[in-house]
Amino acid sequence: MPKNFERMNYYEMLDIGPAAAAFEIRHAYNAARQIYASGSLVSYSFFSGEEREKILSLIETAYQTLINEGTRKQYNEELVRRGELEVKDDASAAKKTMGIFDIKRGPCTMVTLPGRDVLKDKIERSETIGTILQQEDIYGADLKKIRTELGVELEHIAQMTKIRVDYLKHIEEDAIGFLPAPVFLKGFLKSYLKCLCLEPVEEISGRYMGTVARSGGG
């Protein structure tokens, strides 16, 4: 099925299995770079310049994530949460990913969110946020307004919650066709709300889910 490239997981993007060893990842990455490069005959005229850039940057992210043992582990956990990966014999999988090559063990950079107290205080005092939280319908766009008001980057939330940025974007853009199944969506939303210290989590996420259902999603 023509799944959007952006919606594929990193393994799908690189055309490898979840148990791929480091050298396979490297190989797949080089092959993909060759196929999608702007001078490539294979993809000549197939993509617009913009599409091509997007694909190449996703491939870069996919590679960087999978080639680093730590980030790969985190990512696998995310896939498991999303139901895209099954947990199998962990020991053998881990062994395989060690590979014969030296794995780059770059530190996983963490960004910091404003402290919980700071966030809570801002929520208390912001009129915009207060109004939104009283609405019966809560849209993704409303969430985005709140987040912007709080001065939190989407990437921060992504790092904290391990939810992919593009998924978060789909939520904020109300891209209904791209939202995951309701069970996942609800989970994502709760993590999102918790991250921003928006309370009560259960109640707000319930209103959001209702809004989505009424707009034809979910």
Place this chain on the structure above:
Amino acid sequence: MAFVWPIGGGKGGSGKSFLTSSLGRLSAKAGKKTLIIDLDLGAANLHTLVGVPYPEKGFSDFLQKRIPLLEDTVIKTPFENLFLISGARDNFDIANLPYAQKMKTLRAIAKLDYDRILLDLGAGTSFNTLDFFLISQNGIFITTPEPTSIENVYRLIRSIYFRLIRYCFTAPEFKSLGEEIENRFGEGAANRPDTIMNAVALLHPDRYEKLQDELASFRFKLVINQMRRYDNASLGPQIGRMVEKHLGLHLEFAGNVAYDDHVHDAICQQASFVDRYPYTKTALDLKELSRQIVEHAGRQLSLRDI
């Protein structure tokens, strides 16, 4: 019912006619009663490639109702088992074939009594060319390893993809879908097959499933012709994989056909290349390809209520 293999490629000169005549010849040689049809009206030359310099009748006689039955326009070639419907002496473009005539022709082709039927389609992406290409689920795309040719074959593949989506809706339905899409996703959005697919998934989930089944039922093939020694031999498989990944269409790489100056020589001598130069790499490549066509016994012919 015959197995029909339409052969299309965006670009002129990529080798559609050469491939049609060669595969036709090899299929006939393998004992299959084979018919090749020249649908490149206006630039017909398939007859010349199979040793029939002056075809005494052809496709135009059927279109202009001088010959009522399509099967009566078939002529013999000097080769046993190989038959031809010539497109010569026709001076109009297949793009201008009126709808009713096209339907009549498609049905007539589907009814012809041959083991294998190969269609030589002209360059271009007119609706009629696309519909002839989609008469079977086994259309063969041909391109050379040059960017110009690749560009054209991609345009053809996208047009085919678009046409397949279009088939799943009636004209008024498709029109309102288009409007819906433009309203929601902005102007021009309805011209992009992937946007349409996403929109169908969103707005008509029931149709989406049907559409996916429809797309998945096609098994297109890809031939890279005129491969030179230093060309990337894995271009074909890579293209197939990429099209599958990004469009969700099955595009199976069928094989490379080497470039050989003897092709030119054979054509100039008006001789069948695979008979005159049977041990060249090019002839062996063609033989390998023809095996897929001769031995094929899968599901065929998709003539829906187009």
